[in-house]
Amino acid sequence: MSPSAIQVSTGAPLIACNGLRKEYRMGSEVVHALDGVSFNIGEGELISIMGASGSGKSTLMNMLGVLDTPTSGGLHIEGNDIAKMNRDDLARLRNHTLGFVFQNFNLLPRTSAVENVKLPLMYGNLHGFNADERAKECLELVGLGDRMDHHPNQLSGGQQQRVAIARALVNGPRIILADEPTGALDYKTGKEILQLFRKLNESGITMIIVTHDQEVGEFCDRQLVFRDGKLLSDSNNLQSMGAAE
Amino acid sequence: MSIIKCFQIAFIALRLNALRSLLTMLGIIIGIASVIVMVSISDGAQQQIDERINSLGTNMLMVRPGSSFFGGRRGGAGSAPPMTETDVSVLKELNFVEGVSGYLRSSGAMVFSGTNWQAEVAGIHPDYIDVRQWEIEEGRNFTEREVKTGGKVALVGQTIINELFSGNDPIGQRFRIKNIPFTVVGTLKGKGQSSWGQDQDDIVMVPISTHRMRVSGRRSSASVNSVGSISLTVDPGFDISEAEEEIKYVMRDKRKISPGSEDNFSVRNLSEFIEARSATQRTLGVLLAATAAISLVVGGIGIMNIMLVSVTERTKEIGLRMAVGARGIDILNQFLVESVVLCLVGSVIGIGIGFGLTELIGSLGEWPVLIKSTTILIAVGAAAFVGVFFGFYPARRASQLDPIDALRTE
Ligand SMILES: Nc1ncnc2c1ncn2[C@@H]1O[C@H](COP(=O)(O)OP(=O)(O)O)[C@@H](O)[C@H]1O
Ligand SMILES: [Mg+2]
Numbered sequence: 001m002s003p004s005a006i007q008v009s010t011g012a013p014l015i016a017c018n019g020l021r022k023e024y025r026m027g028s029e030v031v032h033a034l035d036g037v038s039f040n041i042g043e044g045e046l047i048s049i050m051g052a053s054g055s056g057k058s059t060l061m062n063m064l065g066v067l068d069t070p071t072s073g074g075l076h077i078e079g080n081d082i083a084k085m086n087r088d089d090l091a092r093l094r095n096h097t098l099g100f101v102f103q104n105f106n107l108l109p110r111t112s113a114v115e116n117v118k119l120p121l122m123y124g125n126l127h128g129f130n131a132d133e134r135a136k137e138c139l140e141l142v143g144l145g146d147r148m149d150h151h152p153n154q155l156s157g158g159q160q161q162r163v164a165i166a167r168a169l170v171n172g173p174r175i176i177l178a179d180e181p182t183g184a185l186d187y188k189t190g191k192e193i194l195q196l197f198r199k200l201n202e203s204g205i206t207m208i209i210v211t212h213d214q215e216v217g218e219f220c221d222r223q224l225v226f227r228d229g230k231l232l233s234d235s236n237n238l239q240s241m242g243a244a245e
Numbered sequence: 246m247s248i249i250k251c252f253q254i255a256f257i258a259l260r261l262n263a264l265r266s267l268l269t270m271l272g273i274i275i276g277i278a279s280v281i282v283m284v285s286i287s288d289g290a291q292q293q294i295d296e297r298i299n300s301l302g303t304n305m306l307m308v309r310p311g312s313s314f315f316g317g318r319r320g321g322a323g324s325a326p327p328m329t330e331t332d333v334s335v336l337k338e339l340n341f342v343e344g345v346s347g348y349l350r351s352s353g354a355m356v357f358s359g360t361n362w363q364a365e366v367a368g369i370h371p372d373y374i375d376v377r378q379w380e381i382e383e384g385r386n387f388t389e390r391e392v393k394t395g396g397k398v399a400l401v402g403q404t405i406i407n408e409l410f411s412g413n414d415p416i417g418q419r420f421r422i423k424n425i426p427f428t429v430v431g432t433l434k435g436k437g438q439s440s441w442g443q444d445q446d447d448i449v450m451v452p453i454s455t456h457r458m459r460v461s462g463r464r465s466s467a468s469v470n471s472v473g474s475i476s477l478t479v480d481p482g483f484d485i486s487e488a489e490e491e492i493k494y495v496m497r498d499k500r501k502i503s504p505g506s507e508d509n510f511s512v513r514n515l516s517e518f519i520e521a522r523s524a525t526q527r528t529l530g531v532l533l534a535a536t537a538a539i540s541l542v543v544g545g546i547g548i549m550n551i552m553l554v555s556v557t558e559r560t561k562e563i564g565l566r567m568a569v570g571a572r573g574i575d576i577l578n579q580f581l582v583e584s585v586v587l588c589l590v591g592s593v594i595g596i597g598i599g600f601g602l603t604e605l606i607g608s609l610g611e612w613p614v615l616i617k618s619t620t621i622l623i624a625v626g627a628a629a630f631v632g633v634f635f636g637f638y639p640a641r642r643a644s645q646l647d648p649i650d651a652l653r654t655e
Contacts, residue, residue, distance in 0.1 A: 067568055068649040088572045095570020106565050106652075110261050120569040122250060167569065 013040035014175065014206055018074035022059050022229075035229035036073065041208065043174070046201040048212045048217040051226035057210045061179045062228070064208065065098055066090045078174070085099040095124040099168030099205075103180035105160040107152040107167075114140060114148045119168045127172050129239060138166035142196060158189035165196060169205075176200065179210045194219050250581075255583040259590075262555075266587060269551040272544025273591030273631065274598060280537040281599025282606065284620045287530030289613035294523045304343075305376060308332070308475040308492065308512050308556035325509035326500065329470040332371065335499055336475065336492065341483040344372035347472025349456045355409060355449065360407045364402075365448045366422055368456020368473070374400075374433075376476045384416045384431030392452040397457070399427040402446035403435040425459050427451065485514060541627055544591070545635035552584050552639035564651030565645050574630060577644035584636025586631055592628030596621055608643045 022034040033056045041047060049057050063067035063075060066082055075082045078097060082090065094100075099120075107116045117135040125131070138150055142162040143159040152160055168176050170228060177195070182190030194216060201207045209220060217223050218237060259266040310325040328347065336345045349368035354361065365375075371387045374380070381400070391398055399422070406415055415429040423551035427449075436445040451460065453472060479488040489512050498509055556563070563576055571579075600616065 062649050065568070067652065088574075090574040091567065091570050091575075094568060100568050106561070106568075108562060108565070111257075117567070122254075123566070123572070123575055134503040170569070 012045045012076065012079040014045075014078060015041040016074070017063075017075040018076075020060070020063060020073035020075060022056075022063065022068070023070050023071045027222055032229045034063070034070070034073075037229070037231050038073075038163055038228075038232060039224060039231060039234060041206065044201070044204055044206055045222055046198065046207045047209070047222045047224065048220035049208065049224045049226065050212065050214075050217045051232070055226040056229040057212075057226055058179055059229075061177055061208070061210050064175075065100060066093055067178045092124065095120055095171060096126045097174050097181050099171070099173035099176040100163070101164050101168050101176060101178035101181045103183045105152070105157075105164045105184070107160055109153070110151055112149045113144060113155070113163045113166075116152070116163055117170050119167060120171045124171065129170075129172075134170055135166070138169045139163070141169065142166045156189075157185050158192065161185060161189075161193055162196070165193070165200075169200065173205065175206045175208065177208050177210075180212070181209060182211070182213065182216060190216070248316060251582040252586060254579060256587040258583055259586060265551065265589075269547055270587055270591035270594065270621050272547035273541070273588050274544075274595040276537065276541035276544040276631075277592045277595025278599035278602060279540050280534075280627065281596055281616070281620060282602050283533035283537045284530075284623070285325045285603040285614045285616045286606065286612060287526070287533050288615040288617055288620065289607070290526050291523070291530065292615045293613045294526055298523075303514075304479045304481050306477050306479060306485070306489060306492065306512055308336070308477070308496065309501055310474075310510050327471040328473065328475050330429055331470065332470055332496070332499065333472055333475060335597050336477055339491065339495065341480045341488050341491070343478040343480055344376045345475060345477040346370035346373035346376050347372065347453050347475055349453055349461055349471070349473040351456070353422045353449075353460055355405075355420055355422045357409045357418065360409055360411070362405065364405060364409075366456065366460050367448060367450045368453035368460065369450050370453055370472075373450070373476065376478045379436070380434040382430070382432045382434040383414075386431060387452050392454055395454040396452055397425065397427045397455060397459075398430045398452065399527050400431045400433055400450040401429055402433045402448040404444055404447040405449055406432060407542070408447075411591075422449065422451070423460060463641060486628075489514065491566040492503065508527060538627075542632055545588075548584055548587055548632065549635040549639060551587075552580060552636055553642070555583070556580060556639050556643040559643075560654045563646055564648055564654070567646070567648035568652055573644040575644075576646075577640045580640035580643050581633060581636050584640065585632035586629040588632030588636075589625065592625050596624055599624070 017040070018038050020034050020037040020193050021032070024031040024033055035056075037056075037060065049060060059068070063070055064077075066077070066085075069082075076095065080093075082093075085093065098116065100106075108119070114132070114135045117138055118131050121129060121131045121134065136145070136148060139145060139162075142165050144159060144162050144166065147155060147159060150159075152163070155163065161184075165181075167177075168178075176197075181197075182193055185193065190213075197207050197209065198219075207220075211217055217225075220236055223233070223235050223237060225235075260426065308328060310327050330347070333345050333347055336342055346369050351366055352363060353366040354363050355366075356362075367627060369387075370392055371389065374386055384400075386400070387396070390396070399420075401409070401415055404414060409420065411419065415432065418429050419426050420429070421427070433446070433448070433450070439445050457469075457471065459627075477492075479485055492512050496512070497508065500509065502508065563571075566576060566579075603614050603616055606612050
């Protein structure tokens, strides 16, 4: 990827949430999965979204990834109001701007690593990449240059997650959203994945990592902590890191 | 996403489930194979009918005494005055008539050097050969003079050559019909069986005058000049129905039929009769095609069923594709192409099987079959249509899934 290709939008934050609300109706009961959440995320941040299970982290992640729509409240991505976008616009946004990394990898079974990585390029190729070359480049970047033609069931959990990260990278996104990316991995592998995230962040990609793991949270530059669908705290780790050095 | 990509993805997806894909295709395979077989059978029958019509000559008319040609004889052929030599001459005068001949027939016993045979003996004018599309194989036709003077000459068919002359060259040989000596002047090229299953080559032709005087043995005054029925051919450039009308007019005048009274003769185009059979054949063809279409529909429902199962099974995959940027139309195309590919691959197999079966039926059943390239095109087109038609609903369902709901299913 080329960080220089990424343009910082003038003034407006990359992501802006304004009183974001998501309700699930379960019979007569209403679950407030997100209960009026407001915050901004700027270009190039490495940010963690933390909270106990059921606190609304995944719900928020799905909103930011425009996979789901809020019940109310405003969400602007790259300065665009997603409420004003239709299904195809949202698909294009996911394809061009966003990359997803899931807890359970979500690779296509019985499909080679390189084919899995190429998947987003099939639906749009903003930068005019050569699909095969670009997919190989991304796999090499995540350290899987020697596993291109392996199928998911021939790869370890960490390797599968690397394939998923390569897939998230392939279309040159500005933002990568990762929901519990280390949740299914052992400690050491999880650490390696986080290092990879840091590397990607340093290349200019905004990284948003959902986790309930305190250590992962502290690894990031900024921490958003949720409880019962509400934003509990928004803190910066940079000073502490700076202090440590 | 390019259409080639779509097909690639579809092939990959179908290969992953090869056995199920094959079983799903079975309906289409059977449907297409039956389309090929049924259409080829009915085309073969149609072709045979066309050949028969052509062999009879589409420009041939028959003029017969009596008001009705086939079926119930209102007025009765017997009571109507017969066709005569004068009628033949009158018709010959018409400028659009190419050839005219009477036709008397009877069955006669014949002998050649100790061999006996019973066959049809026809009395004809020389034009008969051309009018009824016979061919002289060897020797010659009768001359006008032989017809005028009642010459005892004969043309013999292939069966006669084999049975009476033991396969030897009969030209110049003398044999007896009803004890009257005849000389063979020519042989007739074989015609084979008629559409009614008669051996057309089991025939001896003699001049019509000779037949009238010596073979039929009818000497009543009414039949003195009788020529039985008249066959004639119309100039190919002349409209056949117009010719029919003109002949009717001339014959009414000639036979002094007062205006308003019914014809006591009939003019018919022989191909009409064959066409009636052909219509029956077409009905059969339509029935066969309908059967084939039903099996295609059944195959299509099979496709729809399996595509619905496939969409349900792959909901998570659909969700993932949407998460990485697939639009509704991309998902729709993916499943539509998959269903079309299923049908097209099925149709290719079905065409192969259909070909085999058709050839088998053609050779074992001695059934006339005809595989036309249009049949194959229709089969492939039908398969593609079934694929799109029955694949559309499942594909649309897939395309309208909510990304997050799809992604969350296990
Ligand atoms: N599809 C859904 N239907 C009903 N309730 C839901 C749904 N998704 C999430 N929830 C509820 O919303 C709340 C937040 O869930 P979630 O965002 O998944 O939490 P987290 O990811 O932090 O564990 C939970 O109480 C959960 O039960
Ligand atoms: Mg969660």
